[in-house]
Amino acid sequence: xxxxxxxxxxxxxxxxxxxxxxxxxxxxxxxxxxxxxxxxxxxxxxxxxxxxxxxxxxxxxxxxxxxxxxxxxxxxxxxxxxxxxxxxxxxxxxxxxxxxxxxxxxxxxxxxxxxxxxxxxxxxxxxxxxxxxxxxxxxxxxxxxxxxxxxxxxxxxxxxxxxxxxxxxxxxxxxxxxxxxxxxxxxxxxxxxxxxxxxxxxxxxxxxxxxxxxxxxxxxxxxxxxxxxxxxxxxxxxxxxxxxxxxxxxxxxx
Amino acid sequence: xxxxxxxxxxxxxxxxxxxxxxxxxxxxxxxxxxxxxxxxxxxxxxxxxxxxxxxxxxxxxxxxxxxxxxxxxxxxxxxxxxxxxxxxxxxxxxxxxxxxxxxxxxxxxxxxxxxxxxxxxxxxxxxxxxxxxxxxxxxxxxxxxxxxxxxxxxxxxxxxxxxxxxxxxxxxxxxxxxxxxxxxxxxxxxxxxxxxxxxxxxxxxxxxxxxxxxxxxxxxxxxxxxxxxxxxxxxxxxxxxxxxxxxxxxxxxx
DNA sequence: CGCTCACTTGAAGCAAATCAATTAGTGTGG
DNA sequence: CCACACTAATTGATTTGCTTCAAGTGAGCG
Numbered sequence: 001x002x003x004x005x006x007x008x009x010x011x012x013x014x015x016x017x018x019x020x021x022x023x024x025x026x027x028x029x030x031x032x033x034x035x036x037x038x039x040x041x042x043x044x045x046x047x048x049x050x051x052x053x054x055x056x057x058x059x060x061x062x063x064x065x066x067x068x069x070x071x072x073x074x075x076x077x078x079x080x081x082x083x084x085x086x087x088x089x090x091x092x093x094x095x096x097x098x099x100x101x102x103x104x105x106x107x108x109x110x111x112x113x114x115x116x117x118x119x120x121x122x123x124x125x126x127x128x129x130x131x132x133x134x135x136x137x138x139x140x141x142x143x144x145x146x147x148x149x150x151x152x153x154x155x156x157x158x159x160x161x162x163x164x165x166x167x168x169x170x171x172x173x174x175x176x177x178x179x180x181x182x183x184x185x186x187x188x189x190x191x192x193x194x195x196x197x198x199x200x201x202x203x204x205x206x207x208x209x210x211x212x213x214x215x216x217x218x219x220x221x222x223x224x225x226x227x228x229x230x231x232x233x234x235x236x237x238x239x240x241x242x243x244x245x246x247x248x249x250x251x252x253x254x
Numbered sequence: 255x256x257x258x259x260x261x262x263x264x265x266x267x268x269x270x271x272x273x274x275x276x277x278x279x280x281x282x283x284x285x286x287x288x289x290x291x292x293x294x295x296x297x298x299x300x301x302x303x304x305x306x307x308x309x310x311x312x313x314x315x316x317x318x319x320x321x322x323x324x325x326x327x328x329x330x331x332x333x334x335x336x337x338x339x340x341x342x343x344x345x346x347x348x349x350x351x352x353x354x355x356x357x358x359x360x361x362x363x364x365x366x367x368x369x370x371x372x373x374x375x376x377x378x379x380x381x382x383x384x385x386x387x388x389x390x391x392x393x394x395x396x397x398x399x400x401x402x403x404x405x406x407x408x409x410x411x412x413x414x415x416x417x418x419x420x421x422x423x424x425x426x427x428x429x430x431x432x433x434x435x436x437x438x439x440x441x442x443x444x445x446x447x448x449x450x451x452x453x454x455x456x457x458x459x460x461x462x463x464x465x466x467x468x469x470x471x472x473x474x475x476x477x478x479x480x481x482x483x484x485x486x487x488x489x490x491x492x493x494x495x496x497x498x499x500x501x502x503x504x505x506x507x508x
Numbered sequence: 509c510g511c512t513c514a515c516t517t518g519a520a521g522c523a524a525a526t527c528a529a530t531t532a533g534t535g536t537g538g
Numbered sequence: 539c540c541a542c543a544c545t546a547a548t549t550g551a552t553t554t555g556c557t558t559c560a561a562g563t564g565a566g567c568g
Binding site: 099139151157197239 | 273351352354386392396397407411453
């Protein structure tokens with residue numbers, strides 16, 4: 001196996017000095033253990049917008065963490081219709097759903113220029129046998145993914161278009177804030193079409209709902225740029241009361 | 255906590271002799287390791303229909319495996335509406351979504367008389383540090399749960415009522431078959447109301463859809479008893495028939 | 509400059525929700 | 539054992555929120 005030489009630019013983003021390290025896998029690890037984790041991580045060239053990270057039924061070998069940019073994952077049914085199952089922001093792990101079958105049940109595409117950390121799963125699994133904290137953190141992350149999917153399920157099952165879009169925006173806002181981005185002003189990396197697909201609605205419904213939110217003064221949009229004027233109103237619409245401050249409060253969806 | 259003495263009847267269902275052991279956690283473990291797992295498992299009295307296994311925001315201490323019967327899990331939003339997030343059959347593990355926060359994001363109720371195996375998570379985690387196979391199996395099960403939730407998501411996002419109910423029944427049929435039950439004749443442990451909630455539909459729609467399936471000769475029902483006459487047709491409805499509403503759509507069955 | 513693609517907006521259609529009325533089981537107490 | 543209440547399920551009539559169809563609009567780009 002040829003080891004790709006690590007560039008200076010890549011070295012700068014080693015786990016230890018990575019700004020995401022308390023959102024990502026290294027959380028809870030001490031310096032020595034982070035170094036050991038660091039050694040197994042491959043940092044490849046960034047993906048451009050539209051490039052595949054992996055494809056459905058590709059063999060599963062690695063877990064990926066987003067370092068910058070964003071990734072969407074989606075499954076394709078036999079009829080060819082596509083369902084987006086996840087949107088991954090910096091610090092989040094992709095590929096955990098592939099462990100049980102050994103191949104990817106979904107495809108993953110970069111929504112913008114995106115750099116990633118690749119962790120060969122076998123090596124990671126071995127390492128986590130030696131480092132209980134790492135082991136625990138992996139469980140926590142997988143558990144969180146399950147809980148996220150379940151609240152997204154709730155959204156789909158019994159929420160109106162307004163509630164779904166509001167919940168989506170609030171969730172995004174919360175996650176961006178945790179990454180030191182603005183919680184009220186950001187660029188959507190997904191198109192209206194993707195958002196609609198993700199939320200189980202059509203592109204027209206998304207567009208109309210954005211327009212209505214805008215006319216109600218809740219937010220303003222300019223294509224992909226979103227400026228939330230009344231985050232509280234949006235949270236109320238999403239079905240979240242302001243007294244719940246837990247970052248993983250049920251109703252806040254992935 | 256007083257340790258409840260293990261009854262002879264409980265001993266009979268030790269992992270080693272349990273009929274579910276290749277659907278459940280012991281899969282892939284050798285005899286010695288199964289014995290070690292067995293030692294940490296508590297087998298409490300069965301729950302009666304309607305009894306809670308745990309409640310939302312209860313502290314998370316244990317993972318549970320269903321031995322017989324069935325369990326539903328559900329979350330409650332702040333507005334009080336309830337969303338069923340899971341139906342668990344013998345051999346399946348409950349509580350994996352609670353690891354990351356340390357408390358249960360959902361409640362769990364017995365749908366019928368149900369017996370369970372309780373595994374204190376801390377002990378289980380320690381043990382899995384010592385037994386790589388167990389560790390691996392836990393990852394596989396969690397990964398499967400993620401993949402399951404994601405396909406349920408797809409169902410919710412873009413399937414018609416017919417497709418949802420068909421998919422639900424096919425899924426149930428498949429899981430029952432794996433447990434050596436009939437794949438065409440079984441009793442639903444969920445009420446119409448629960449099924450509707452689980453699939454994001456109303457009780458009336460479930461009832462009407464059952465009636466139509468019956469008039470089309472696909473199945474017959476008598477309250478909770480279901481007899482599937484044409485499993486192939488049901489599978490076609492669940493997976494292959496498109497939700498295309500165009501009159502000339504090739505996938506349309508007259 | 510004109511082409512394309514993403515988005516917006518309007519009008520019409522439809523699947524499922526809601527409202528409403530019965531019927532069939534289930535349990536309770538006299 | 540039967541009347542009574544109560545819940546679960548079915549079936550019909552009506553409404554509605556979202557989709558579909560259709561016709562723009564405007565930004566980005568060769």
